Amino acid sequence: MTTPPETWILYKAVSGDAPGWEERQLMPSGSLTDILAEEHDWSGGPVPQVGDRIRVYANLDDPGNGITHGRDGDWVVSKVQTFSSFDTSDRIVVCSCVHSPISPDWEELRRGAPVPEMLSNVAP
Numbered sequence: 001m002t003t004p005p006e007t008w009i010l011y012k013a014v015s016g017d018a019p020g021w022e023e024r025q026l027m028p029s030g031s032l033t034d035i036l037a038e039e040h041d042w043s044g045g046p047v048p049q050v051g052d053r054i055r056v057y058a059n060l061d062d063p064g065n066g067i068t069h070g071r072d073g074d075w076v077v078s079k080v081q082t083f084s085s086f087d088t089s090d091r092i093v094v095c096s097c098v099h100s101p102i103s104p105d106w107e108e109l110r111r112g113a114p115v116p117e118m119l120s121n122v123a124p
Contacts, residue, residue, distance in 0.1 A: 003042075004042045004043070004044055005042070005044060005088065005089035005090050005091070006040060006041070006042055006090045006091075007040070007041040007042075007044075007047065007090070007091050007092075007093060008038065008039075008040055008090075008091075008092045008093070009038060009039040009040075009041060009047065009048060009092075009093045009095065010035060010037075010038050010092070010093070010094050010095065011035070011036040011037045011038065011048075011054050011075065011077070011095045011097050012034045012035050012036060012094065012095070012096060012097065013034040013036055013075070013096075013097055013098075013099070014078060014079075014096050014097065014098050015034075018034070018098075018099050019074075019099045020099075024036070036054060036075055036097060037054055047080065047082060047093045048077050048080060048093065048095050049077065049080065050077055050078060050079065050080060051076065051077065052076070052077045052095075053072040053073055053074075053075065053076050053077070053102075054072075054073040054075045054077075054097065055070055055071070055072065055073060056070065056071055056072070056073035056074075057069070057070045057109075058070075058106075060106060067109065068108060068109060069106040069107060069108055069109060070106070070107055070109055071104050071105050071106045071107060072102065072105070074099055074100060074101040074102060075097040075098070075099060075100070076097060076098055076099075076100045077095045077096070077097055078096050078097060078098045079095070079096040080093060080094070080095050080096075081093070081094045081096075082094075
């Protein structure tokens with residue numbers, strides 16, 4: 001069985017002093033970064049496009065305890081660069097983003113059954 005190619009998607013601020021810069025730190029060093037978010041994708045599907053917004057997730061009822069809601073965020077992709085491996089079909093996509101705030105429109109995420117409940121239906 002072959003492993004599907006991985007796409008590592010990095011979202012970064014165009015400017016290092018863009019809004020929120022004081023909160024963006026690399027752990028464990030604590031140094032500041034322009035990286036806003038990252039994703040790993042094994043679907044082989046399309047990469048982000050100019051004009052796409054970074055999705056934001058939160059638990060509105062119990063912050064810091066998982067996620068219950070999602071929305072389009074305040075960062076918009078302004079440039080996309082794709083780098084591919086010569087050895088594999090893996091790739092890195094770097095999305096440069098500009099800050100363009102919008103009114104938050106939170107959507108509740110639909111969840112499946114809890115894991116213990118799903119596993120209780122599996123025959124031994």
